[in-house]
Amino acid sequence: MPFNSRVLRDEEPQPLTDYRPVAEQIVSSLFANGGASLYDTLSLAYQHVQHQQQQDPSRIAAIVVLSDGKDTTSKLTLDQLLAQIQYDFDQHTIRVFTIGYEAEDGTDVLKQISEVTQGRYYEGTQTNIREIFRDISTFF
Numbered sequence: 001m002p003f004n005s006r007v008l009r010d011e012e013p014q015p016l017t018d019y020r021p022v023a024e025q026i027v028s029s030l031f032a033n034g035g036a037s038l039y040d041t042l043s044l045a046y047q048h049v050q051h052q053q054q055q056d057p058s059r060i061a062a063i064v065v066l067s068d069g070k071d072t073t074s075k076l077t078l079d080q081l082l083a084q085i086q087y088d089f090d091q092h093t094i095r096v097f098t099i100g101y102e103a104e105d106g107t108d109v110l111k112q113i114s115e116v117t118q119g120r121y122y123e124g125t126q127t128n129i130r131e132i133f134r135d136i137s138t139f140f
Contacts (some may be wrong), residue, residue: 035073038065039081042096042113046085049094060140061094064133065113066124069098069106078109087118095119097136099129 045063053061071078086092096117098110101124114121120139122132 036067036070037074038067038069038071038109039074039076039078041074043076043081043084046094046096050092053094062119062136062140063094063096064136065096065098065110066101067098067103067106067110069100069103069108069110071109078112082112082116085113086116092117095139097139098122099124099132101125101129 042063042065049061049063053059074081076084084092085094085096087095094117096113097119098114099122100107100110103110103123107121107123111121113119120136122135124132
């Protein structure tokens with residue numbers, strides 16, 4: 001779900017196996033511009049995945065966030081987001097894997113997000129990004 005100061009594409013999450021060519025095209029067309037609404041976008045993505053998980057409990061539910069960790073325009077605060085997505089073994093069981101890409105100042109935020117959801121934080125670079133995605137896939 002790409003974003004800057006607002007969500008750019010609000011779509012239901014898709015299985016990556018079927019959606020990979022479209023996802024690659026979307027990602028390759030992105031560029032940094034304006035503010036960042038990380039918390040609002042993650043909240044919306046979480047709600048979408050949670051809804052899908054309620055419809056099909058056997059479905060694997062996870063979110064991967066690729067970001068510098070900065071949020072400048074969200075209405076939600078970090079504390080509100082963390083309370084909303086905290087893993088609880090019952091109603092909130094979606095893991096969020098965060099990749100800090102050029103995230104010098106935002107790593108703490110991304111680490112907090114992954115920790116409260118029992119996901120994992122990765123330090124992303126151009127040279128290791130494929131390896132990171134491979135590693136994330138081993139969780140499922």
